[in-house]
Amino acid sequence: MRMIRGLLVLLAMLGFARAEAAVSLQNLRVEMLVNPVGIDMEQPALSWEIKSYDRGVEQLSYQVIVSSTPEGLASGNGDLWNSAKVNSDKSIHVKYAGRLLKSGMTAYWKVKVWTNKGESDWSAVASWSKGLSQYKDWTGRWIGFDKYFPWDEEKSAKLSARYFRKEFAISKQVKSATASIIGLGLYELYIDGKKIGDQVLAPAPTDYTQNVKYNTFNVTSQMQAGKHAIGVILGNGRFFEMRQTKAYKQKTFGFPKLLMQINISYTDGSSETIKTDQSWKGTADGPILANNEYDGEEYDARKEMQGWNKAGFDDKNWLVPEYVQEPGGAYEAQMNQFMKVMQDITAQSITKRGDKYIIDFGQNMAGWVKFRVKGTKGRKVTLRFAESLQPDGSIFVTNLRDAKSTDTYILRGEGVEEWEPRFIYHGFRYIEVDGYPGTPVKADFTARLVYDDMQTVGTFESSNALLNQIYRNSWWGIASNYKGMPVDCPQRNERQPWLGDRSTGAYGESFLFDNTALYKKWLEDIRYAQKADGAIPDVAPAFWRYYSDNMTWPGTLLMVADMLHKQTGDTEVLKEYYPAMKKWLEYMESRYLNEQGILTKDSYGDWCAPPVTAEAGRGVNADQKHPSALIATAYYFYYLNMLNRFASQTGNVADTASFAKRSAAAKIAFNKKYYNQGGYYGENTLTDNLLALAFGLVQNEDLKKVQNQIVQIIEVKNNGHLSTGLIGTQWLMRTLSDMGRADLAYRIATQKTYPSWGYMIENGATAIWELWNGNTANPKMNSQNHVMMLGDLMIWYYENLLGIRADDADPGFKTIVMKPEMINGLSSAKGSYRSPYGIVKSDWKKSGKSFDWKITIPANTKAVVYVPASSVDQVKENKKKISSSAGLRFIKMERNRAVFEAGSGEYLFSSGY
Numbered sequence: 001m002r003m004i005r006g007l008l009v010l011l012a013m014l015g016f017a018r019a020e021a022a023v024s025l026q027n028l029r030v031e032m033l034v035n036p037v038g039i040d041m042e043q044p045a046l047s048w049e050i051k052s053y054d055r056g057v058e059q060l061s062y063q064v065i066v067s068s069t070p071e072g073l074a075s076g077n078g079d080l081w082n083s084a085k086v087n088s089d090k091s092i093h094v095k096y097a098g099r100l101l102k103s104g105m106t107a108y109w110k111v112k113v114w115t116n117k118g119e120s121d122w123s124a125v126a127s128w129s130k131g132l133s134q135y136k137d138w139t140g141r142w143i144g145f146d147k148y149f150p151w152d153e154e155k156s157a158k159l160s161a162r163y164f165r166k167e168f169a170i171s172k173q174v175k176s177a178t179a180s181i182i183g184l185g186l187y188e189l190y191i192d193g194k195k196i197g198d199q200v201l202a203p204a205p206t207d208y209t210q211n212v213k214y215n216t217f218n219v220t221s222q223m224q225a226g227k228h229a230i231g232v233i234l235g236n237g238r239f240f241e242m243r244q245t246k247a248y249k250q251k252t253f254g255f256p257k258l259l260m261q262i263n264i265s266y267t268d269g270s271s272e273t274i275k276t277d278q279s280w281k282g283t284a285d286g287p288i289l290a291n292n293e294y295d296g297e298e299y300d301a302r303k304e305m306q307g308w309n310k311a312g313f314d315d316k317n318w319l320v321p322e323y324v325q326e327p328g329g330a331y332e333a334q335m336n337q338f339m340k341v342m343q344d345i346t347a348q349s350i351t352k353r354g355d356k357y358i359i360d361f362g363q364n365m366a367g368w369v370k371f372r373v374k375g376t377k378g379r380k381v382t383l384r385f386a387e388s389l390q391p392d393g394s395i396f397v398t399n400l401r402d403a404k405s406t407d408t409y410i411l412r413g414e415g416v417e418e419w420e421p422r423f424i425y426h427g428f429r430y431i432e433v434d435g436y437p438g439t440p441v442k443a444d445f446t447a448r449l450v451y452d453d454m455q456t457v458g459t460f461e462s463s464n465a466l467l468n469q470i471y472r473n474s475w476w477g478i479a480s481n482y483k484g485m486p487v488d489c490p491q492r493n494e495r496q497p498w499l500g501d502r503s504t505g506a507y508g509e510s511f512l513f514d515n516t517a518l519y520k521k522w523l524e525d526i527r528y529a530q531k532a533d534g535a536i537p538d539v540a541p542a543f544w545r546y547y548s549d550n551m552t553w554p555g556t557l558l559m560v561a562d563m564l565h566k567q568t569g570d571t572e573v574l575k576e577y578y579p580a581m582k583k584w585l586e587y588m589e590s591r592y593l594n595e596q597g598i599l600t601k602d603s604y605g606d607w608c609a610p611p612v613t614a615e616a617g618r619g620v621n622a623d624q625k626h627p628s629a630l631i632a633t634a635y636y637f638y639y640l641n642m643l644n645r646f647a648s649q650t651g652n653v654a655d656t657a658s659f660a661k662r663s664a665a666a667k668i669a670f671n672k673k674y675y676n677q678g679g680y681y682g683e684n685t686l687t688d689n690l691l692a693l694a695f696g697l698v699q700n701e702d703l704k705k706v707q708n709q710i711v712q713i714i715e716v717k718n719n720g721h722l723s724t725g726l727i728g729t730q731w732l733m734r735t736l737s738d739m740g741r742a743d744l745a746y747r748i749a750t751q752k753t754y755p756s757w758g759y760m761i762e763n764g765a766t767a768i769w770e771l772w773n774g775n776t777a778n779p780k781m782n783s784q785n786h787v788m789m790l791g792d793l794m795i796w797y798y799e800n801l802l803g804i805r806a807d808d809a810d811p812g813f814k815t816i817v818m819k820p821e822m823i824n825g826l827s828s829a830k831g832s833y834r835s836p837y838g839i840v841k842s843d844w845k846k847s848g849k850s851f852d853w854k855i856t857i858p859a860n861t862k863a864v865v866y867v868p869a870s871s872v873d874q875v876k877e878n879k880k881k882i883s884s885s886a887g888l889r890f891i892k893m894e895r896n897r898a899v900f901e902a903g904s905g906e907y908l909f910s911s912g913y
Contacts, residue, residue, distance in 0.1 A: 023052045023115050023859075028126035031335060032516050032568065032836070038131030038180065038216020040333040042100055045572070046109065047092040049838045050859035054117045055887035056903030057859040059089045061114040066098050066107050073108045073125060080107055085114070091860050092812060092836045093570055101130040103137045104178055104263055115859075131216045131333040132180050132261075138331065140275030143321035144234070144257035149284045157244045158295075161288035161423065162234040162256050164321060166280045167311050169227050172266040177223040181260035182214045184253070184327060185237025186423045189260070190309040191222045191230055199338035200450060201425065204484030204521065205238040207541040208253045208327040210528040213334035223264060230274065231309025232258055235291045235423025238543060239327075242294040243493070251543050257324050281318035288422065294493045295404035296385075297421035301412035302377065336452065336521040339484055341367070343449040347442040353393055357433040359445055364429040364767040364785045366480035366490035367450035368407070370420035375437030377413025382406060382435055385428035387491055387784040388764070395432045398779035403493040411437075425450055427480060427491025427785050429766065451482040455514040457834035460797055463827040466750050467797075470757045474794055477767040477787045478509050485522055485541065489770065489783040496539045499526070499556035500607065501788040504730035506556075507563040508794030509787075511804075511833055516568055519560050523573065526557045527580045534587030538603070550603035550627075551588065551635035552727055557581055558642055565649075568836055569812020575650045578643075582655070585639055589662075592632070597669025599636040602627040606687045608789070609725030610755040610772035618776040630674050630682040631727060634691040637666040641696075670697050679705025686713045687728030693739070694731040707739045720747045721755055729791030737800045742821040745796060750825075757793070802831045802842040807864070812836055818855055819866035819897070820844055822913065837861045853909040861904055866897040868913035874898075875911045 027049040030036055050059060063085050065078035072079055081098020091113070101107055106129040112122045132138055145162060152159050179196060181189055183203070189196045196217050203213040222228070234256035236242075241252030261275035286305060289298040307313045348362035364387055373381055385405040386395035397405070405426050409419050428447075433440060460471045481487050485497040486506070502509075506519055522540070529540040531547065536554035538546040558581050564573045592601035605626035611617030644659035646652075674681045674688070679702065682688035689710050692698050698706050714720065714736075724732055736745040752758035755772035763775050770786035771777050799805040803820030806813045813835035820829065820842065830843040838858025845852050846868075857863045865888075869875045875898045877885040887903040896913055 023050060023057065023113065023118050023120040025049065025111060025113065025120050025123035026051050028109075028111065028123055030126070030128040032514075033335070033337075035126055036128050036335070037218060038129055038178070038214070038333055039335060040131050040133035043096050044128060045093040045095055045570075046111070047094065047836060048111050048123060050091060050113060050115065050120070051838070052115070052117060052859045052904070055905030056116070057905075058116045058903070059091050059113050059860045060116060061085050061087045062091065062094070062111060064094065064109060064111045066096065066109040068105065068107065070108050070125060073110060089860060092568075093572070103130055103132050103134060105130050129178075129216070129218075131214065132331070133333070135331060138180075138259060138261065139273055140259055140261045141277050142257050142259045142324050142326050143276045143278070143280060143282070144255055144324040145282065145284060145319070145322060146255045146324050151285075151289065154244065157240070157242055157292055158290040159236055159240055159255070159292075160284045161286060161291055162282060162284050163286045163305070163308060164232045164234070164258055164280050164282040165308060165313070165315060165318070166230045166274065167227065168230075168274050170223060170225050170264070172268060172270070173225070174220060174223040175265045175267045177218075177220045177262055177264045179217045179219045179260065179262045180214055181232070181258075182212055182331065183232060183234055183258050183260070184208060184212060185239030185256055186235035187258070188233045188422060189217070189230070190232070191219060192228055193231075193307070193310040194222070196222075197338070199340055201237070201339045201423070201484070204334050204336055205541060206329065206525060207251070207528055207543070208239055208329050210541075211329040211332050211524070212327055214331055215334055219262065223262075227311040229309055229311040229313065230262070232260065233288070233422065234258055235288070237293070237423065241543075242292050249544055251545070253327060255324075257327070259326070278320050278323065280321055281315040282321040283318045291421070291423040293424050293495065294402075296406040296408070296426070297424045298408040299419060299421070300410040301417060301419070302410060304412065336484065336517040337454050338452070339450055340453040341448045341450055342453065342479070345447040345449060347445045347447070350440055350442060351393065355434070357436060357440055358389070358393065358395065359431045359433060359440070361429055361447040362766070363476060364427070364480070364765070365447060365449050365476060366427045366483075366785065367425055367448045368421050369431055370418065370446045370448055372416055372418045372444045373409070373411060373436065374416045375411050375413065377411060379411045379413070379437055380435050381409045381411070381433065383408075384432040384434070385426040385491070386430045386432070387428060389430060395430055399782050399784070400491055401493045401780055403491070405491065420448065425483070425490065427489060449479065451479045452484065452518055454482070454518065455834070456512060457514045458512040458798065458831065460802065460829075460831040462801065462829040464750060464825075466752065466758050466761070469761055470749070470793070471797065473757075473761065473765060473767050474787070474790055475512055477785055477790070478512060480767060480785050481787055482513070482515070482518060485525060486518070488788065489786050491785060492783060496544055497522070497525070497541065498539055498553070500538065500553040500604065500726060501786075503552065503556040503559040504792050504795070505787055505790055506560050507567070508790060508792060510563060510567045511794055511798040514834070516564060519564060520573065523557065523560055523577055527577060530580055530584065534583040536584050548603040549588065549592070549601050551599060551632045551639070552602070552604065554584060555635055555639055557584065558639055562642060566806050566808070566811045567813075569814060571649060574646050578646055578650050578652060581643060581646065585643060588636070593636075596673065597665050598629055598673055599632040600629050602629060602632040604726075605631060606685070606725035606727045608771055609687070609728070610723060614754045614773040614776045617773040619778055622771050622777045622781045628682075630688055631691065633666065633670050633673070634695055634697060637663060637670060637697060638695045640666060667697055671699060675702070680709045681706070684709065684713070685728075686710065686718070686723045687725065689713070690724070690728050690731045690735050694735045710736075710739070711741065711744065714744055714748070721751055721753070722748050723755070724791070726788050726791075729789060731792060733792050733796035734800070737796065737821060742800060742823050745800070746823045746826060749793065749796075798831070798833060801826070801829045803866070804831070804833050804840050804842050806835075813840065814861055816840055816857060816861060816863040818842065818863050820853070822846065822851075822868050835861075849912050851909075851911045851913055854906070855909070856906050857902060857904045859904045863902045864891070865900045865902050865907075866894070867900065867909050867911050868896060869898040869911040870896060870913055872898045874913070875909060878908045879910070
């Protein structure tokens with residue numbers, strides 16, 4: 001009997017082992033989104049992750065089945081598409097090649113794969129649906145009120161929210177119902193009193209004369225037999241501009257307006273559409289008295305209209321809405337994630353100051369505050385937002401410029417009241433509360449962090465506490481400035497999507513956040529902003545009319561497309577934007593390339609390079625432009641080479657010879673004009689030399705001289721600090737590491753004195769400052785929540801410290817380069833990155849000359865692994881000699897590293913180096 005029980009245990013263990021080793025599928029995505037609703041892609045790209053505990057798992061084949069019903073899919077009926085068995089290792093960006101979906105249709109899909117380690121079961125079912133992709137599908141009319149009401153204030157851009165409602169009845173059984181809405185500038189949609197979706201600040205902002213985004217919701221469960229009511233509130237957003245008096249600079253698009261419809265299909269085969277028209281009712285006389293992104297929201301709870309978005313509400317005093325002109329832009333499905341409340345933060349302290357209270361949330365962030373209050377009817381409570389405090393403890397608001405950043409709530413006087421704004425956001429750590437009845441407690445106030453609903457895909461931790469804090473500050477700064485587009489800052493009267501801030505920043509951010517959809521949308525914004533002659537603005541969407549012509553800001557179009565290709569393996573993004581890139585570069589050449597081959601036009605130079613000392617920059621305006629033809633020409637050369645590569649990758653091979661010829665000429669011209677025989681470039685600034693080296697402009701015989709000059713500037717002139725502005729910092733850390741001085745990059749990264757990221761933290765920063773001397777510069781330009789000075793730091797964290805990088809020759813992390821830097825003073829680094837194929841992990845520790853490194857490589861990928869070692873004989877994997885370790889192949893020794901090719905799986909290396 002004991003023998004039988006033992007045999008059963010053994011069989012159970014073997015069964016568990018087989019289950020652990022089985023190949024399964026997870027994280028099915030459509031256009032890298034999970035079950036998207038209402039998209040307008042005809043042939044969306046499908047992706048999946050393979051999960052297995054075996055090593056060296058490679059996909060050999062796949063089969064995708066797509067059906068118009070879940071039942072059909074369950075029976076194996078691919079009435080929309082059955083790919084059959086396809087012999088391919090491709091598991092990302094697999095193009096749907098089935099029957100085209102009609103507007104409103106839903107497609108259900110599943111996939112199975114065959115691998116060298118076995119066959120998977122069918123995946124769980126995923127889906128996508130088609131939106132109203134044709135203009136004719138929108139049967140309603142645009143409605144709104146194209147006017148100010150008596151309580152609005154035209155001069156101060158104070159405009160009340162618009163409320164609209166419609167009642168209808170359903171008498172039949174509903175099969176499906178879909179709501180589609182374009183609410184401009186911002187909307188909240190209700191059915192029978194309940195908000196549809198948990199999104200905020202929707203839809204994503206665009207240049208509304210070029211394109212507008214629609215959102216789609218499945219509302220089948222809300223459409224039961226009986227009476228119903230639709231309610232929509234419209235806020236101003238970027239549609240009704242925050243500063244109406246600067247039309248020469250800032251675009252405004254008119255008054256808020258609405259187009260929406262609900263398409264209902266009944267089980268008897270009939271259908272019905274509820275749409276916007278003059279059967280609706282509307283009012284602007286509601287509780288939201290004002291909503292201005294710069295100035296805040298004003299709310300009068302005494303004016304609340306109980307039940308306004310439910311059936312049976314008396315709307316006899318409401319107005320018939322006007323038919324208004326459409327905004328002019330093409331209707332497009334929003335393919336980037338909604339903004340949402342992503343995290344709640346409790347108050348850390350409350351300090352009484354006179355008759356006001358200062359509340360500290362302990363973290364600079366972007367969003368708003370939800371609070372509870374109890375008091376008499378008509379009592380006004382005012383919240384003013386700020387990033388920091390004055391020495392006397394009052395809030396510091398000078399850096400907000402003329403943004404009021406103030407929310408006002410007027411009590412209705414009925415028990416405990418709870419309120420939060422709907423259509424604005426603030427950048428803040430502190431709030432000043434005025435007029436609060438009684439004594440506030442911390443539980444009454446909650447800060448709500450708002451950014452795009454994208455997954456945090458990266459982690460990082462090291463033995464250096466300062467590096468870890470810089471990483472946390474970076475996370476908060478990046479998250480705070482995702483607002484349906486990447487903005488520069490969340491607090492003052494700017495908040496603009498400046499291109500120059502994100503040219504390299506987008507790349508670093510991609511290791512922390514799944515920002516693919518956001519940046520694909522932003523490329524679209526940039527292309528829409530491109531003029532017919534090829535000019536690209538410095539801000540896109542072009543809410544500000546800045547077409548200054550330079551290489552570094554507009555060239556972000558190329559940089560972001562390159563990042564998306566490298567990080568996700570998506571070649572389509574290069575194909576789509578190649579014509580716009582080429583057109584822009586030719587535009588710049590035709591106007592600004594002189595006879596000597598120098599690109600003469602620049603606007604900003606090395607924007608916001610640090611003053612020699614923080615005190616030297618006290619009170620100084622940091623926004624001084626120092627145009628540099630050296631920078632312009634260096635980037636011209638860099639972009640020519642980039643477009644040469646893009647031409648090859650997108651099938652435009654006829655262009656490669658021209659790009660190569662122009663690139664060679666640019667290199668000769670650059671060196672003739674800017675190289676000094678003393679071994680430096682231009683004015684011998686750190687940025688001038690870095691760009692020449694990073695872009696491959698330095699002649700081979702001069703490499704050592706230029707490298708030595710860079711080292712001299714940092715070590716001797718700067719005493720181990722950087723001296724770069726926005727441009728130079730984008731190439732600083734990687735270039736130092738590439739030239740074998742990762743130790744110098746580490747020294748810069750861990751400085752606590754000016755100028756450095758550590759200096760910001762030593763002076764109280766919980767995000768990233770706009771300026772290296774943000775605590776001493778002119779107060780009107782010292783945003784304390786910016787990302788432009790991160791440069792390539794986050795790239796360096798992942799690619800150099802953790803050693804996780806996509807192979808340039810095999811992008812999208814299909815082949816991963818694992819190569820951490822060994823730097824004196826840093827004894828460990830641990831982190832992960834969720835690539836399109838799955839999670840990549842790197843966890844290393846060193847002590848003396850011993851090195852231990854645990855890595856994880858996702859299924860259906862491989863890695864080239866660089867293990868620090870004095871010889872291959874010094875390397876063991878899982879305490880075994882490499883020759884007996886499965887999944888590894890030794891390639892070569894290279895600069896005190898043993899290089900291996902590794903299949904997917906977990907590995908534990910140990911070595912001496």
